[in-house]
Amino acid sequence: MIEVNDLTIHLPGFSLKSANLKVEDHDFFALIGPTGSGKSLLLEAIMGLLPVDRGTIRLNGRDITATPPEERGLGIVYQDYALFPHLDVKANILFGVRYHAIPEKESQERFRFLVDTMNLGHLLTRHPVTLSGGEKQRVALSRALILNPGVLLLDEPLSALDPMLQDDLKNLLKSLHQELGTTFVMVSHDFSDVLFLANRGAIIHKGEIKQAGTIQELFEQPGSPFAAQFVGMKNVFSITPCNGSAVTLNGLDIQLDHPVTGHDHLALRPEEIVCDPNGSASGANRFAGTIKKLVNRGFYYDVFIRVQEVEFMAQWTRREIVKNRLEPGTETRIAIPRNSLHTF
Amino acid sequence: MIEVNDLTIHLPGFSLKSANLKVEDHDFFALIGPTGSGKSLLLEAIMGLLPVDRGTIRLNGRDITATPPEERGLGIVYQDYALFPHLDVKANILFGVRYHAIPEKESQERFRFLVDTMNLGHLLTRHPVTLSGGEKQRVALSRALILNPGVLLLDEPLSALDPMLQDDLKNLLKSLHQELGTTFVMVSHDFSDVLFLANRGAIIHKGEIKQAGTIQELFEQPGSPFAAQFVGMKNVFSITPCNGSAVTLNGLDIQLDHPVTGHDHLALRPEEIVCDPNGSASGANRFAGTIKKLVNRGFYYDVFIRVQEVEFMAQWTRREIVKNRLEPGTETRIAIPRNSLHTF
Amino acid sequence: MSLPLIFLIIFPLGKMLLMPEFSDLMSALKERVVLEALGRSLFTALAATAVAMVFGTPLAYIMARKNFFGKKVIEGLIDLPIMIPHPVIGIAILSLFGRNSILGRMLDRVGVEIMGSLTGIVIVLVFVGAPFYVNTVKAGFESVPIRLEKASRTLGAGMTSTFFRVTFPIVWRNIVLGAVMCTARAISEFGAVIIVAYHPMTAPVLIYERFTAYGLKYSQCVAFWLIAISLLLFVMMRLFSRPRRIQ
């Protein structure tokens, strides 16, 4: 278990402000935020590679804030893999074994298990420069996992890979996590990766932790406009707080499926807005509007619809666009299911 | 009009083989292919920046194969923009004016028009290093367009930009093309960009032009497994040619909506496969199958379904996945509309 | 741990600059021999730099832009003079151009002398200084993306216009830097010059002569002024080698 309390780091041009975090054993924890939000910084601080200005880091109750990195018993996999260029794949994987009290037999078994799982058998005598991105990633993972770290830290493991390889790696990470039971802490700027992999997470923005909780919570109940945007609720509006389960959005009356008080933001995923030209949807807020813009995203379209003073963004499949003959200027009807609306 | 006849270029490690191409006036022509297929090479050859081993390039009937680049009357916008770092934005845009017989008044008008259209007014005294990617792109476009080139060549104009900016640039390119009437030739590795922008195009693979035609044709009637894959028909199968409008795909009988002869490939877009658990779709091939794998893509899922010996890939929205409670191992039914099947 | 090394550099030079008395320094400047030697050093170094620029700029451009068989060998040759013992350089040049060689006799016939002449000194200084110029300018040309030259061509500029409007404005800092380094290297040359021309006397030779003839103190006053010129060039060099500022 990792506990980060009140961690503050000042760097020229950036600071991490009083971060609090708790990662339970066997969690797949995600630190999520846009580029430059300080999430990799937090990872390096947990690893002990960065001097800390204030606050403590505890591993299983033990204060490790001042422990040098080599004695923390944590592992890290860098985004650029950081493989040793002068050593072959086998020597890279075995690099750390001598510093850990691992019996010869056990380390050999683990080595064989990892080489099999990661499919590295044919690469053992190769040098890192000759490997592809995906192969490097697997070597870096093996090098860290052979030491059986208490926690494995992953710095943007997916972002340097091709989309094809990203899928493979996601499945690999998921099955490694399930099989080994190691606690994983992953840094990511892409919420859809996190959704697939992690069970808990925290959203960081400009050096501050905005929200922490289960991924489900983050996904369904973001607590700030930034978090809402980040988890895919592209429609974020300020609302006039009303009584009960109805709110007013710039003159538009909107029904919620539960009463709220004190909330002044409304958020909504674009794919939840239903294309409903015949007005047949039930249990929903129904509006007539004009299509302002269509953006082709391949499988689906981003559709911008103006309803009175409000512009909604919806995502509809190409099939829907073609079937309903939608194009800029078309008048159409949309339905917004009550249970898809989120306020905070 | 650009005509490329039998163009052959040998470079160490790569060659462009006997390419033929015809770009009509006012076309928005797309050269499409994966990285390393030779499409940028072809662009550089048209521009005159690369020695040609064999073949001719004609511009409006005139042979320009041996003309130096500065006399071809073509413009190019590079992927990395290639702005002059020692000149400010204004000097960059006006760089080429003195070499063209453009009356002072006209060049000033064009300058003002481009600065307005591209929204560069506040940047004129800035130097390129201080600009964002999108701003650089707009400066590079202005610098080329102020010379009123016969054809504007665009080398992967979208790939170096953020997704947000890509949309803006696509709209800008589209409206520039409509407004100026200039012929555009664009190189791209992403078919969805091309779909939005271009009217005609050619698919290149390993230095060979595989297919050319209108974008509609390329999209709907790819002529090779590579082209089919490339335009998004992720399901490509070898078929046993049958008589009439039925084919056999590895034991599966499939009905087409028109008779074919001699074709031995079947291709199908993943989003055309309908999720149909109740078997209610009509006019379609209906099969029962097992879900092998689900890959979360954010808005939608890639769904791999095994039907007897055949594995189909479908793309369904998250809503469908949730509604039908689909997960790996689920037995479900799919429907493949006859008119979505393409053979070649 | 590394302090001895830093001190080894600071202390001798510091002492050197601080020890001579001001009146001695000024009186040294009033001696005609000293002034002439300093002037001669500066003049020959600048002349050598001019020669290096004329012949070295195209060489640097070719080395940066073209790939050809034997390029590695030429690169090696350009670096070679840095590693050759200086008296040997002088002897080698005398062997080639000296009065008893074929080339020497040809030059003699047209009235050009190498040994003991300004021409000889300049040739020696080109030999030792040009590598600094060529390498610096070559690095400059390499830093100009070939894309920029291509873009310029596509905008209608011919090859000459492209060089003067695109390549040169980006690379001129390196040209100045290379010239300063070449001058600084040339002005400080002693071993090769003393072989080719003890007279006419350049500043380093004069310093040596005074040291052997009159001792340490007497030579320091001249050395001070030569070091001052070198430091000035050195400061210029540091200024120009700073990375281009973003405007």
Add this chain to the structure above:
Amino acid sequence: MSLPLIFLIIFPLGKMLLMPEFSDLMSALKERVVLEALGRSLFTALAATAVAMVFGTPLAYIMARKNFFGKKVIEGLIDLPIMIPHPVIGIAILSLFGRNSILGRMLDRVGVEIMGSLTGIVIVLVFVGAPFYVNTVKAGFESVPIRLEKASRTLGAGMTSTFFRVTFPIVWRNIVLGAVMCTARAISEFGAVIIVAYHPMTAPVLIYERFTAYGLKYSQCVAFWLIAISLLLFVMMRLFSRPRRIQ
């Protein structure tokens, strides 16, 4: 256009290497004075390199890894000796360590002499050679991504293990290259050495003496052997400066 420059480098050296007769070369090698001078040059150059390695390696590491106030100034100081006229270097070192200076008298009392001693020569050679070593090794350390050292720490290796298992194996080519360059530069030094120590005689001084006393031809035989050593070092340098091959 650039051919004159290339020829200026090739011809003198080529002539130099080809002209002396084989028998003269061999008989020069049999002279005790010549052999001793060459040996002394090699020995002092290697000693200076050893000193530069001991003191320069930590300096190079600090310069590559740390940022501190005044770093630019130290960088400038390290480059400085390359630009200082060589006799001036000799004079500066004598001023500091000479018999009449405070430091000189202190050294005198413990029996260390600078003027006219091997110690003095080595100090001079450290002064001129160390910048080459420090700059080369610094570039080497800079080329080792700090990420690799961090990764090594996270795998359980302490700072010392990390240096010897990660940093050093990547940087050793630069250390060898720096040492070769330092030796090559030191072995070819003349101007500073002749001020500090005419005797004991190093090879460049011997060449100069023979040139002034007996003329060109007689000096060439010694120069040939010195140039041979320099070329050998130069070839080693080119080999080590090749980019690391991908295995």
